[in-house]
Amino acid sequence: MASSLLTSPTMIPTTGSTVAVRSGLPFRSSLLSLHLNRPYNKSSLSISCCSPVSKMGEASASDLKPVVERWPEYIPHKLPDKNYVRVFDTTLRDGEQAPGGALTPPQKLEIARQLAKLRVDIMEVGFPVSSEEEFETVKTIAKTVGNEVDEETGYVPVICAIARSKPEDIKAAWEAVKYAKRPKILIFTSTSDIHMKYKLKKSKEEVIEMAASSVRLAKSLGFVDVQFGCEDGGRSEKEFLCKILGESIKAGATTVNVADTVGINMPEEYGELVSYLKANTPGIDDVIFSVHCHNDLGFATANTIAGVCAGARQIEVTVNGIGERSGNAPLEEVVMALKCRGEYLMDGVYTRINTRQIMATSQLVQEYTGLYVQPHKPIVGANCFVHESGIHQDGILKNRSTYQILSPEDVGVVNSQSSSIVLGKLSGRHAVKDRLKEMGYELDDEKLNDIFSKFRELTKHKKRITDDDLKALVTCGDENSLNGANGKETNGYVTSPQISSVV
Numbered sequence: 001m002a003s004s005l006l007t008s009p010t011m012i013p014t015t016g017s018t019v020a021v022r023s024g025l026p027f028r029s030s031l032l033s034l035h036l037n038r039p040y041n042k043s044s045l046s047i048s049c050c051s052p053v054s055k056m057g058e059a060s061a062s063d064l065k066p067v068v069e070r071w072p073e074y075i076p077h078k079l080p081d082k083n084y085v086r087v088f089d090t091t092l093r094d095g096e097q098a099p100g101g102a103l104t105p106p107q108k109l110e111i112a113r114q115l116a117k118l119r120v121d122i123m124e125v126g127f128p129v130s131s132e133e134e135f136e137t138v139k140t141i142a143k144t145v146g147n148e149v150d151e152e153t154g155y156v157p158v159i160c161a162i163a164r165s166k167p168e169d170i171k172a173a174w175e176a177v178k179y180a181k182r183p184k185i186l187i188f189t190s191t192s193d194i195h196m197k198y199k200l201k202k203s204k205e206e207v208i209e210m211a212a213s214s215v216r217l218a219k220s221l222g223f224v225d226v227q228f229g230c231e232d233g234g235r236s237e238k239e240f241l242c243k244i245l246g247e248s249i250k251a252g253a254t255t256v257n258v259a260d261t262v263g264i265n266m267p268e269e270y271g272e273l274v275s276y277l278k279a280n281t282p283g284i285d286d287v288i289f290s291v292h293c294h295n296d297l298g299f300a301t302a303n304t305i306a307g308v309c310a311g312a313r314q315i316e317v318t319v320n321g322i323g324e325r326s327g328n329a330p331l332e333e334v335v336m337a338l339k340c341r342g343e344y345l346m347d348g349v350y351t352r353i354n355t356r357q358i359m360a361t362s363q364l365v366q367e368y369t370g371l372y373v374q375p376h377k378p379i380v381g382a383n384c385f386v387h388e389s390g391i392h393q394d395g396i397l398k399n400r401s402t403y404q405i406l407s408p409e410d411v412g413v414v415n416s417q418s419s420s421i422v423l424g425k426l427s428g429r430h431a432v433k434d435r436l437k438e439m440g441y442e443l444d445d446e447k448l449n450d451i452f453s454k455f456r457e458l459t460k461h462k463k464r465i466t467d468d469d470l471k472a473l474v475t476c477g478d479e480n481s482l483n484g485a486n487g488k489e490t491n492g493y494v495t496s497p498q499i500s501s502v503v
């Protein structure tokens with residue numbers, strides 16, 4: 001490991017959440033950051049990577065003695081500090097709205113438990129008025145996950161249910177989530193001219209009255225934590241948004257959000273909208289401003305970040321970005337972007353997500369929804385920490401920070417060095433030599449060149465060259481033996497028993 005990647009004990013921040021101390025050894029800030037989810041000493045790190053990445057396997061989690069800090073007190077309308085960004089996960093509500101993504105009640109409960117391990121601040125778990133089954137599922141999550149207080153830290157997730165601006169929805173939401181230690185409601189109404197005219201068929205005045213009376217009803221039922229959200233806020237008149245948000249705050253809302261429901265906004269535009277609303281809405285400084293972005297133009301992550309830069313301090317996200325149409329802002333992308341660049345570019349904003357649970361959560365959601373991510377999906381895709389081209393492999397073998405800005409360990413990827421390097425058509429000598437060395441074959445330059453040219457020949461027939469293939473190249477030597485007894489290939493696969501058929 002390059003010594004520059006090791007950080008000194010003086011880097012431990014004084015305000016972190018969980019400080020991992022590595023006894024008797026130098027501290028490794030990538031490991032620290034896993035637990036802290038707080039930026040560490042700026043001067044210790046250049047822009048070159050998010051948290052120092054090193055050769056794999058240099059430190060094990062068992063070397064760490066965690067010193068645990070208490071979870072900050074949850075006050076619905078107030079943050080523990082100005083840079084704290086609340087994570088409002090809506091995988092079990094907006095995420096489940098993804099076509100084909102429906103979940104069974106036991107699956108929702110298991111995902112809720114996993115979201116608690118991930119340490120989301122708030123989980124929106126369903127739409128209770130929608131059906132008896134949904135009502136019971138939300139109630140079960142409220143009664144169980146919503147009461148499971150982590151003894152060490154005091155963490156317990158807020159359990160939120162969604163409701164239209166309708167008394168029956170709001171009452172159902174209360175009856176379902178009132179069992180949680182921290183129940184919350186998200187009441188939404190449409191604010192764009194298109195939605196008000198064609199969907200709600202209501203005037204602006206009627207919509208404002210619906211919003212304010214709904215918030216008042218929620219308060220009267222017992223909700224302390226009330227979020228009011230503007231559906232299609234991204235296409236709404238700014239002045240009208242200020243008015244309706246102001247009225248909802250006056251009625252008792254503790255958080256407000258403006259959703260880019262149809263994913264039409266661009267980052268600069270959405271950031272400006274948040275800035276405008278923060279500057280012009282009466283009472284806005286006394287509540288939390290939340291952002292909710294969809295991905296129709298591929299800007300959900302960027303827009304969410306733009307919202308945070310403009311002063312929003314709650315992000316509404318889903319695991320793997322699942323949701324209506326092209327989905328919502330992916331939790332893993334926004335959280336890792338904040339973790340990676342929050343200190344440098346965003347004045348030190350941070351979340352308390354346990355990023356080491358990201359991969360496990362992603363996989364659970366993929367399995368239960370049947371919505372699998374593409375290999376190059378940021379953060380959780382199968383290719384995120386894998387290299388096949390020679391120049392990159394060489395760099396990675398010399399020092400991982402040459403081509404990786406994140407540590408796989410940071411997001412819960414257990415990656416041995418060999419599994420992060422795969423051999424194929426574009427691989428180079430360094431990677432082949434290194435793999436052979438791992439397998440116990442030390443080759444001089446002449447032998448390496450010989451094996452490498454056979455390796456390249458083989459890549460014309462196979463996409464992926466395995467350890468068995470390499471072994472065959474070294475032990476069998478000539479190309480005839482590689483091509484099997486009759487020297488023929490079938491379907492592009494080499495038929496020799498010594499050459500594996502994995503492509």
Ligand SMILES: CC(=O)SCCNC(=O)CCNC(=O)[C@H](O)C(C)(C)COP(=O)(O)OP(=O)(O)OC[C@H]1O[C@@H](n2cnc3c(N)ncnc32)[C@H](O)[C@@H]1OP(=O)(O)O
Pocket residue numbers: 094097127129130131164165166188189190199200231261324
């Ligand atoms: C942007 C979002 O993601 S919002 C959340 C979307 N999620 C879902 O729709 C999933 C759950 N939905 C459901 O189970 C059903 O749609 C239900 C139970 C909510 C309603 O079902 P139905 O009574 O059959 O109505 P349907 O879904 O066909 O139509 C929606 C109605 O809600 C009204 N509505 C929509 N948004 C709102 C709102 N924010 N406030 C008040 N009414 C609203 C519509 O105008 C329409 O009313 P109408 O019947 O008077 O024309």
Ligand SMILES: CSCCC(=O)C(=O)O
Pocket residue numbers: 094188189229230231232257258259260261262292294
């Ligand atoms: C206003 S947030 C709740 C509704 C929603 O999911 C959306 O508008 O995208």
